[in-house]
Every structure is written in C-alpha cells, then in structure tokens.
Amino acid sequence: MQTHQYDVVIVGAGGAGMRAALESSTRARTAVISKLYPTRSHTGAAQGGMCAALANVEEDNWEWHTFDTVKGGDYLVDQDAAEVMAKEAIDAVLDLERMGLPFNRTPEGRIDQRRFGGHTRNHGEAAVRRSCYAADRTGHMILQTLYQQCVKQDVAFFNEFYVLDVLLTHDLAGGDVPAGEEVKVSGVVAYELATGEIHVFRAKSVVFATGGAGKIFKTTSNAHTLTGDGMALALRRGIPLEDMEFFQFHPTGLAGLGILLSEAARGEGGILRNSEGERFMERYAPTIKDLAPRDMVARAMANEVREGRGCGPDKDYVLLDLTHLEPAHIDAKLPDITEFARTYLGVEPYTEPVPVYPTAHYAMGGVPTTIDAEVLRNATDVVGGLFAAGEVACVSVHGANRLGTNSLLDINVFGKRAGIAAAAYATTAEWVDLPEEPEAYVVGEIERMRDRAAGERVADVRRALQETMDANAQVFRTATSLEQARADIAELKKRYAAVSVQDKGRRFNTDLLEAVELGFLLDLAEVVVEGALAREESRGGHFREDFPTRDDERFLQHTLAYARRGADGSTTIELGTKPVTMTRYEPMERKY
Amino acid sequence: MAQTNEIAPETGSAEGTPGGTDEREPQAADASGGAGAVPSFDVTLRIRRFDPDADEPEAYWEEFTVTAYGTDRVLDAMHKVKWEVDGSLTFRRSCAHGICGSDAMRINGRNRLACKTLLKDLDPSKPITIEPIKGLPVIKDLVVDMEPFFASYREIMPFLITGGNAPSAERIQSPEQRERYDDTTKCILCAACTSSCPVFWTDGQYFGPAAIVNAHRFIFDSRDEGGAQRLEILNDKEGVWRCRTVFNCTEACPRGIEVTKAIQEVKRAMITRAF
Numbered sequence: 001m002q003t004h005q006y007d008v009v010i011v012g013a014g015g016a017g018m019r020a021a022l023e024s025s026t027r028a029r030t031a032v033i034s035k036l037y038p039t040r041s042h043t044g045a046a047q048g049g050m051c052a053a054l055a056n057v058e059e060d061n062w063e064w065h066t067f068d069t070v071k072g073g074d075y076l077v078d079q080d081a082a083e084v085m086a087k088e089a090i091d092a093v094l095d096l097e098r099m100g101l102p103f104n105r106t107p108e109g110r111i112d113q114r115r116f117g118g119h120t121r122n123h124g125e126a127a128v129r130r131s132c133y134a135a136d137r138t139g140h141m142i143l144q145t146l147y148q149q150c151v152k153q154d155v156a157f158f159n160e161f162y163v164l165d166v167l168l169t170h171d172l173a174g175g176d177v178p179a180g181e182e183v184k185v186s187g188v189v190a191y192e193l194a195t196g197e198i199h200v201f202r203a204k205s206v207v208f209a210t211g212g213a214g215k216i217f218k219t220t221s222n223a224h225t226l227t228g229d230g231m232a233l234a235l236r237r238g239i240p241l242e243d244m245e246f247f248q249f250h251p252t253g254l255a256g257l258g259i260l261l262s263e264a265a266r267g268e269g270g271i272l273r274n275s276e277g278e279r280f281m282e283r284y285a286p287t288i289k290d291l292a293p294r295d296m297v298a299r300a301m302a303n304e305v306r307e308g309r310g311c312g313p314d315k316d317y318v319l320l321d322l323t324h325l326e327p328a329h330i331d332a333k334l335p336d337i338t339e340f341a342r343t344y345l346g347v348e349p350y351t352e353p354v355p356v357y358p359t360a361h362y363a364m365g366g367v368p369t370t371i372d373a374e375v376l377r378n379a380t381d382v383v384g385g386l387f388a389a390g391e392v393a394c395v396s397v398h399g400a401n402r403l404g405t406n407s408l409l410d411i412n413v414f415g416k417r418a419g420i421a422a423a424a425y426a427t428t429a430e431w432v433d434l435p436e437e438p439e440a441y442v443v444g445e446i447e448r449m450r451d452r453a454a455g456e457r458v459a460d461v462r463r464a465l466q467e468t469m470d471a472n473a474q475v476f477r478t479a480t481s482l483e484q485a486r487a488d489i490a491e492l493k494k495r496y497a498a499v500s501v502q503d504k505g506r507r508f509n510t511d512l513l514e515a516v517e518l519g520f521l522l523d524l525a526e527v528v529v530e531g532a533l534a535r536e537e538s539r540g541g542h543f544r545e546d547f548p549t550r551d552d553e554r555f556l557q558h559t560l561a562y563a564r565r566g567a568d569g570s571t572t573i574e575l576g577t578k579p580v581t582m583t584r585y586e587p588m589e590r591k592y
Numbered sequence: 593m594a595q596t597n598e599i600a601p602e603t604g605s606a607e608g609t610p611g612g613t614d615e616r617e618p619q620a621a622d623a624s625g626g627a628g629a630v631p632s633f634d635v636t637l638r639i640r641r642f643d644p645d646a647d648e649p650e651a652y653w654e655e656f657t658v659t660a661y662g663t664d665r666v667l668d669a670m671h672k673v674k675w676e677v678d679g680s681l682t683f684r685r686s687c688a689h690g691i692c693g694s695d696a697m698r699i700n701g702r703n704r705l706a707c708k709t710l711l712k713d714l715d716p717s718k719p720i721t722i723e724p725i726k727g728l729p730v731i732k733d734l735v736v737d738m739e740p741f742f743a744s745y746r747e748i749m750p751f752l753i754t755g756g757n758a759p760s761a762e763r764i765q766s767p768e769q770r771e772r773y774d775d776t777t778k779c780i781l782c783a784a785c786t787s788s789c790p791v792f793w794t795d796g797q798y799f800g801p802a803a804i805v806n807a808h809r810f811i812f813d814s815r816d817e818g819g820a821q822r823l824e825i826l827n828d829k830e831g832v833w834r835c836r837t838v839f840n841c842t843e844a845c846p847r848g849i850e851v852t853k854a855i856q857e858v859k860r861a862m863i864t865r866a867f
C-alpha cells in the first residue's frame with residue numbers, strides 16, 4: 001500500500017474534474033485521480049453545444065435561460081442554482097474560448113450559436129439560438145481543451161486509478177449522527193489498475209467528478225465505464241442521493257444501439273416522422289415541435305411506437321429525417337453523427353431517414369450539493385471538505401429533466417466553483433486524521449471477490465439488471481413495473497453476493513473491476529426504483545402511467561435516498577425530502 | 593476454442609495496406625441496417641495474448657469462436673469472449689462508438705478502433721487477427737503502455753499560447769481561419785496513427801504523427817502565438833523530418849484526419865515560416 005497526501009484530491013478527469021483542477025491546482029497542491037486517461041472521459045462524447053445567452057446572433061439574456069432551465073426541469077430545479085448557472089454561462093463560454101476552444105464562428109468572427117431543445121426567447125415565444133458549438137463535437141473540444149490546459153499547468157494525474165472508497169470522520173450509514181454535528185472527509189482509497197496496488201490519498205478536500213451511471217440501463221448512450229462510482233461510494237458511506245428517479249432518455253439514439261445522435265440534428269432542422277411520414281411532434285408540442293424538451297419528445301416517440309405508428313419490420317422505432325437539408329450543411333454542422341448512422345446502421349442520412357429510439361442518457365439526480373459544490377449529508381448539513389460537480393452531483397440545476405447543452409454548462413460552471421471552493425477550504429482547514437486501517441474495507445471487498453473460486457458471472461447479472469431496468473423503469477413506468485424491477489434487483493443482489501471473476505491476476509485486472517462496478521450499478525438501480533415507486537406523479541423524465549399528472553401538492557420537493565445499515569448488517573433505502581428553492585418562477589403547466 | 597501456445601509469426605501484410613484479404617464488401621444480407629432482424633454468424637477471433645502475471649510471461653495466440661450479429665463490431669465480439677468465455681481477456685474500451693480513443697488495436701494487420709470496425713466489413717469467414725498496437729510496451733493482452741505516446745504529445749506544447757492580456761470578450765476568428773485547422777482538431781489521441789508508423793516502430797524517440805497533428809492544430813490557429821516555438825521543437829532530429837511520407841498514419845486514423853497532409857504542412861511551415 002502507498003499513501004499520498006494532497007491538499008485537494010479530485011476524483012474523475014472529465015469536464016467537471018479537469019475544470020475543477022484548473023482552479024484548484026493554482027491555489028493548492030492538487031491531484032486528479034481518474035479511472036481512465038483524461039481524454040477518454042465521456043464528456044468527449046457530448047455533441048451539440050453549450051448554451052449561454054451571449055446574444056451573438058439574436059437577442060437573448062440569461063434570465064430567459066434561467067426560466068427555460070426551470071421550466072424544462074418541470075419546476076423541480078432549485079432556482080437559485082439555475083440562476084447562477086445561466087448567469088455564469090457567459091463567462092464559462094468565454095473562458096473556454098480564451099483557453100483555445102475552436103468554436104464555430106459567425107461571419108463576423110464571433111462565437112456562432114444555434115437552436116436547441118427547450119431554449120426559447122422571452123419565456124417560450126419561439127426557439128432561440130443560444131447553443132455555442134464546435135460542429136457536433138463540442139464535448140470533444142471541451143475535453144481536449146481542458147486537458148490541454150491541464151498539461152500547460154502541469155496538473156498531477158493518477159490515470160487508471162479506481163477510487164473505491166471515500167473516508168469520513170463519522171460512520172453515516174448507521175443513521176445515528178445527529179444533524180448539526182461536524183462531519184469531515186479525510187481522503188479516498190484507490191486501486192491502481194496497472195499493478196493492483198492500493199493507494200490511500202489523504203486530502204483536506206475531495207472533489208467527486210465521476211460522471212453518470214447510464215449503465216444501469218441496457219439501451220444507453222453512455223460509455224461502458226459510466227457505472228456511477230462516485231454516487232455509489234457516497235451512498236455506501238451514508239451520504240444521500242437526490243432525485244435519482246429522474247433519468248433522462250435522449251430521444252435520438254440510433255435504434256437498437258443507443259448511440260447518441262445529437263439534438264443538434266433537430267436544431268439544424270431535422271424532423272421526426274412516424275410510419276405514416278407524419279411530423280408527429282406537431283401534435284405534442286405545437287409551438288416548438290421537434291425542439292421540445294427531451295422528456296416530452298422521448299415520450300412522444302415511445303407513444304407513437306406503442307400506438308402502432310413505429311417504423312421498420314418490428315415497428316419499434318421512428319425516423320429522424322435530415323434528407324431535406326443540404327448535404328453541405330450536414331457536413332459542416334453534423335459530420336460526426338451522420339457518420340455514426342453510416343458506420344453503425346449503414347444508413348445514408350443525405351438520402352435516407354435514420355432509425356432512432358430513446359436511449360438512457362443522463363442522471364438528473366446525484367450527490368446533493370450546495371451552489372458552491374459542497375456535498376450535503378442531509379437537507380442542510382455539509383460534509384466538510386467534500387465537494388461534487390457534474391453529472392455525479394445534483395445541485396439541482398436540471399430538476400426533473402435536463403435541457404440539452406446544460407450538462408456541458410453544468411460541468412464548466414460548477415466544476416470551476418468546486419475547484420475554487422475545494423482549494424479555499426483546503427487552505428484554511430486543519431488536516432483530519434485518517435481512520436485506522438483506511439484501506440481495510442477496499443482490500444476486503446477486492447480480495448473476497450478475487451478469491452471466490454466459482455460462482456455467478458458478472459456479465460449475466462449485469463445483463464439481467466439492465467434488461468429489467470429497460471423493461472420496467474424506462475420512459476413509461478407503473479407501480480407494477482417498478483415493483484417487478486424492485487423484486488428483480490433484490491434477487492440480483494443475492495446473485496451478486498456469489499459473483500466470481502475468472503482473472504485472478506494482479507495486473508490490469510479489468511475482470512475484477514467490472515465486478516466491483518456491477519456492485520455500484522445494483523445499488524444505484526435500487527435507488528432509482530425506490531424513488532420512482534415513491535414518487536406517485538409524473539414530472540419531467542419520470543412518467544408514471546398510473547399517476548400521469550404532476551402533483552405539486554405532494555411532490556414539489558426533492559427526494560433524498562439514504563442507504564441505512566440495520567442491526568443485522570443488511571442495508572435498506574430510506575427516503576427523505578428536501579425543499580425546492582423557488583426564487584422568481586411559480587410552477588405553471590408545462591406547454592411548448 | 594483452440595489454443596496455440598507458440599509464438600506465431602507476425603500476420604498481415606505491411607501496415608495500412610488495404611485491399612488485402614481482410615477487405616470485403618459488406619454482406620448483402622445485412623445491408624438493411626441494424627434496426628431490423630439481423631442474421632447471426634460464427635466468427636473466430638485470433639487474439640495475441642500476454643499475461644504479465646505468468647511465471648514466465650510470453651506472448652502467444654489464442655483463438656475464440658463466438659456467435660455474432662450483422663451489426664456487431666469487433667468490440668462486441670471481444671466483449672462476448674470476455675463476458676462469456678474468458679474473463680481474463682484484457683483490453684481498454686469506454687465509449688464504444690469511436691470518440692474516446694481507448695480501443696485502438698491492430699485488426700487484420702491494420703490499426704483500427706475495435707468499436708468502429710464492423711465484423712461484416714472484415715471477412716468473418718476467416719479468423720480475425722487482433723494484436724496490440726505496435727511500438728509501445730505491452731502491459732497485458734491488448735493493453736499497451738500509453739505513457740511514451742502522451743509524453744510526445746506533451747512535448748509539443750499542446751495548448752493555446754498567446755501574449756498580452758486576454759480580451760474581455762471572445763477573440764475574433766473568421767470562419768475561414770477556423771476552417772484552416774479544423775481537420776486536426778478531430779484527434780482523439782488513440783495512437784492508431786503513431787503506432788502504425790514504421791519510423792516510430794524502429795525509433796521510439798520519434799515524436800510520431802499524433803504529436804505533430806496536435807502541433808498543427810495550434811500552429812495554424814490564427815489565435816495562437818506559439819507557432820515558432822513549436823516549429824523549433826519539431827525541427828529536432830526526432831521531429832517532422834523523420835517522416836518518410838508512408839501514409840500509414842492517414843490510413844489508420846479512425847477520425848479521417850489527413851495526417852500525412854498535416855505533417856507536410858508543418859514541414860512547409862518550417863521552411864517558409866508562413867503559417
């Protein structure tokens with residue numbers, strides 16, 4: 001075992017982690033620990049853009065952006081946080097430009113902007129051009145640019161290190177630490193993939209920027225590595241997860257594959273059609289049609305299929321029609337995604353419509369934080385020195401449904417805030433003692449898994465989990481379907497206890513790490529399902545067919561899900577709440 | 593599943609020579625696309641393996657036969673092996689759609705991303721050979737040590753260099769100026785190009801195509817003022833002049849970057865100092 005000591009340890013090297021590192025590393029001794037090489041992070045897969053009310057091409061202002069974010073999130077957004085994000089969006093874009101990000105340009109040489117779902121002029125009048133973009137690889141450019149700046153600043157990276165535990169001064173999982181008591185972080189424990197060695201990182205501040213958990217679903221745009229590690233580690237240590245029942249299903253995944261085709265395709269004029277050739281979004285969102293928010297479009301698509309208007313031999317998808325666009329326009333604005341259609345489906349988007357169906361895309365929920373990225377351990381108390389930003393976190397700026405482009409914005413705004421706050425905390429805070437044998441828990445878990453002679457295959461349990469989540473907790477949910485998912489997950493957790501790996505080696509044992517990641521997925525799927533069962537209403541990305549309307553009376557509040565360890569050592573999920581912060585917008589019916 | 597434990601000879605012809613036995617037209621049966629019913633077929637993967645934890649670590653070939661479908665990629669077949677047959681088979685992967693750059697490998701003698709290579713576009717009736725990319729130390733099976741690759745990247749100062757105070761708004765750049773370096777912004781640092789380069793194989797000190805591509809991305813960016821410094825670095829004996837214009841890198845690039853052209857442009861800039 002090796003021990004390291006840094007003022008600030010950042011876990012995850014996607015957009016949020018690296019944006020935090022750029023701030024923190026100039027102010028305090030900082031290390032970034034990432035299970036991937038930084039440029040492999042899934043920020044790089046983001047396509048369409050990053051919204052900011054620059055008003056470079058038409059009238060716009062950050063207050064409209066705030067309103068759209070709040071309305072898009074079906075009023076579950078914390079309005080103070082949305083305001084911070086929309087206001088700071090402008091500097092976030094300009095920061096990136098100054099770092100060298102190659103944005104597309106207007107004829108005058110300014111940053112170009114385009115339309116995106118749910119982003120409107122003057123509180124919903126019409127779609128507005130707010131998304132700053134670099135072709136359809138904006139996320140790739142952000143990830144590259146931030147990594148370039150990290151190289152410039154000589155940021156210390158520990159690549160291909162898996163963080164498997166977070167160390168706190170108190171055991172929160174027992175549920176008996178009184179509110180108000182000071183709880184602090186003391187570091188993290190990591191597993192080095194190349195050697196199999198355990199590393200303990202002592203730190204005054206720890207920033208979680210570990211991304212999402214899309215792999216709880218079968219059909220997903222997410223990378224294989226998006227297994228919700230940071231969320232699950234926090235949960236296991238007694239930190240609640242907020243609003244996990246809200247998962248975004250992106251409308252345009254390549255049918256059967258889930259690979260993302262950016263909403264920019266519709267921003268640039270693409271149209272969704274059913275088997276009758278009808279532009280069906282006209283019926284669901286008469287004003288902004290195909291540019292309605294993602295939850296509405298995904299549901300509309302699923303509904304078309306359900307009512308028999310799907311396309312293809314099994315009538316199980318709809319079509320994204322770009323054939324009326326000029327090939328030169330497609331090449332200039334949407335080169336990557338049209339190549340995906342060609343490569344993976346053999347479809348030529350110039351002349352043929354592309355088969356699409358919703359794909360699990362983004363966790364609106366996550367580790368609860370303040371607007372300064374401090375992690376909350378209940379509705380009010382922060383954990384001293386622990387921060388989170390990006391998809392792992394729930395600020396909450398996305399509420400019940402995230403607007404397109406607001407995730408790239410989120411990682412930049414709140415990644416920056418997390419880096420500043422973590423460094424500020426570390427410069428004044430005292431060192432906290434590490435617990436006795438800080439590595440014991442991780443070593444125990446790893447060795448138990450490695451040593452189990454024979455048992456269940458990881459892949460079998462994972463596939464069963466993903467299938468039940470797709471079947472029972474996707475775009476349409478009911479009490480019956482969710483109870484089925486709950487029963488399936490309970491059964492799969494039993495099977496997981498008997499899981500074994502074939503690779504018994506020390507070095508680069510990805511077999512072992514996949515088994516560990518499966519444990520995270522199971523824990524998180526359970527939280528999603530428990531939250532979804534309890535929330536007997538439909539709001540944003542969470543749609544209950546048995547409760548098809550929004551119920552502000554009972555449910556205009558955040559869910560906090562706690563994993564509580566009972567006397568017998570078993571863990572159950574307990575649900576609490578947290579009020580939604582309202583500033584200037586009263587909940588209204590959501591029409592587009 | 594047959595296993596051959598001897599060290600087999602290198603397969604495949606010269607790097608990046610298309611039109612060999614591995615290049616076939618997509619099978620007609622699958623031309624309808626991925627969303628409908630797709631036929632299944634058996635495919636054999638012949639994989640170069642190396643276990644660093646073995647008593648006497650030695651590379652060897654191992655064959656696996658799995659059932660695949662018309663839209664499956666090489667990565668899908670490899671996952672099938674790992675998840676259903678042999679969990680110890682080790683490779684990097686993440687996004688699985690050609691954007692993260694984790695899974696560059698030598699497939700039928702040519703560098704490609706496993707997630708972007710459809711089985712049907714190879715010839716699934718013959719074993720598909722899969723080896724680690726060349727020129728970098730093998731850690732385990734298909735995993736190589738990427739550090740030397742990233743070290744070269746870091747050396748060319750891959751970040752915007754500007755003088756004076758930053759402007760309060762954005763820097764102005766015309767669409768034409770932006771277009772000038774567009775191609776080289778696509779790089780995902782997968783190392784397919786660098787590890788396809790015969791110069792790099794014989795001389796690990798050579799910067800390699802990927803580093804030069806990333807230097808190009810800044811040298812031709814109208815906002816950047818570090819061009820002269822970068823050209824000085826690349827004027828080194830391990831710099832651009834080692835490129836022998838073999839075009840392997842351009843063939844290998846999964847992002848379609850005209851790598852050799854970019855290197856030529858850097859060479860020309862070095863002579864003319866015009867960029």
